[in-house]
Amino acid sequence: MRLPFLIVFTLALPVQAQVNPSIDMPGYLEVSREAAKHRATRRVSEAEFIRMSREPGTIVLDARSKARFDELHVKGAVHLSFQDIAVESLKRTIPDKGTRILIYCNNNFLGDLAPLPSKLLSASLNLSTYIALYNYGFREVYELAPLIDVKASALELVSSR
Numbered sequence: 001m002r003l004p005f006l007i008v009f010t011l012a013l014p015v016q017a018q019v020n021p022s023i024d025m026p027g028y029l030e031v032s033r034e035a036a037k038h039r040a041t042r043r044v045s046e047a048e049f050i051r052m053s054r055e056p057g058t059i060v061l062d063a064r065s066k067a068r069f070d071e072l073h074v075k076g077a078v079h080l081s082f083q084d085i086a087v088e089s090l091k092r093t094i095p096d097k098g099t100r101i102l103i104y105c106n107n108n109f110l111g112d113l114a115p116l117p118s119k120l121l122s123a124s125l126n127l128s129t130y131i132a133l134y135n136y137g138f139r140e141v142y143e144l145a146p147l148i149d150v151k152a153s154a155l156e157l158v159s160s161r
Helices: 005-012 025-039 046-053 066-071 087-093 125-135
Strands: 058-062 100-103 141-144
Touching: 025 125, 025 141, 046 058, 046 100, 046 141, 100 125, 125 141
Parallel strands: 058 100, 100 141
Antiparallel strands: none
16 A cells, blocks of 8 residues: 655655654743742752741642552652643642642652652652643742761651542
């Protein structure tokens, strides 16, 4: 069976020439640079993270998988998997873009816990989550900065199981 000329031609194009209007790498890189500048002043200590988490109008967001969240998470955290961050899920979870959001990820903890496996430094979920939230218009985002031994942490970690 012969494929129509247009399909053959499209498949033969180099990858760079195949344009998908739903994907914008230059835009993503630009937003990432802006978010990186913004993030530089939004990284907080464990004590500050705990203090801020107790204030009204603040949510702690856990963007790890549901399975990892259920195994162990910061007490009081709201779950929204990174892969599910989208316009509608953000409207449901965090309807006010002025909400203070505190984020953390596996790379904030050490102690060999299975629910908190380390990622490559450049693949840390904090980075992806921060950039995504910034891209969706959230500017009151703060990130837990230090690497914390779970056995010495003042953060209360709980299981949903």
